[in-house]
Amino acid sequence: MLQINDFVAKSAGLKSRVEDAKLIRIRQNTDGKAIAFNIADLEEVIPRIDADGHVFLQVNFLSGKKILLTENLIGFKPVPSRGLDLSKLPKVVTTPDLLSVVEAIEDSMGTPPAPSQNDELDLLKRVFDSVLRGAEAVGFDITPERLWLQSLGRNSKASA
Numbered sequence: 001m002l003q004i005n006d007f008v009a010k011s012a013g014l015k016s017r018v019e020d021a022k023l024i025r026i027r028q029n030t031d032g033k034a035i036a037f038n039i040a041d042l043e044e045v046i047p048r049i050d051a052d053g054h055v056f057l058q059v060n061f062l063s064g065k066k067i068l069l070t071e072n073l074i075g076f077k078p079v080p081s082r083g084l085d086l087s088k089l090p091k092v093v094t095t096p097d098l099l100s101v102v103e104a105i106e107d108s109m110g111t112p113p114a115p116s117q118n119d120e121l122d123l124l125k126r127v128f129d130s131v132l133r134g135a136e137a138v139g140f141d142i143t144p145e146r147l148w149l150q151s152l153g154r155n156s157k158a159s160a
Helices: 002-010 096-109 115-138 143-159
Strands: 014-019 023-028 034-038 042-049 055-061 066-069
Touching (some): 002 055, 096 115
Antiparallel strands (some): 023 034, 055 066
16 A cells, blocks of 8 residues: 555656545546545555556556556556457556547547448447446446446437
C-alpha cells in the first residue's frame, strides 16, 4: 500500500485516498474515473519501466486481476468480446479509450451509409464493449458509458 501511495503522490495525473485503513481509492484527473480496492486483496506491487523509460506500477490482486498505474492513468486488460480479435487491440487500455471509441462510433454514424459502415460500426461497438467490460472487471464504475451504449443500441434499432 505504501508503494502505491508513494507512486500516486508523485504522479501528475492520479490522486489516492485511504478510507478506513482498508480501502484505497485512486482517481484519474484525466476523466475523473476512480477505482477502489481493499488493501487485503493486494497480492503484489511490482515497479516496472516502459519502453520510453517511464516508471509504472503493476498491481496484482489475489483474484488474478491486474492494473497498471502510470503517471496519469490506470491501465487494464480489455475483456474478450465475441467476434473481436483482441490481438488488434492494445494489451493495456484505459478509460479515456472509451471516449476515443465513442467519437469513432459517432463519426461512423454521421457519415452516409455504406456497405462497410455496418461492419465498422459493429467492430467499434465490440471494441467499446471490450474496454468497458475490462474497466468494470477491475472496479471502475462506468454506468454512464454502459447506458450510452444501451441507448445507442436502441437508437440504431429504431432507425432501422
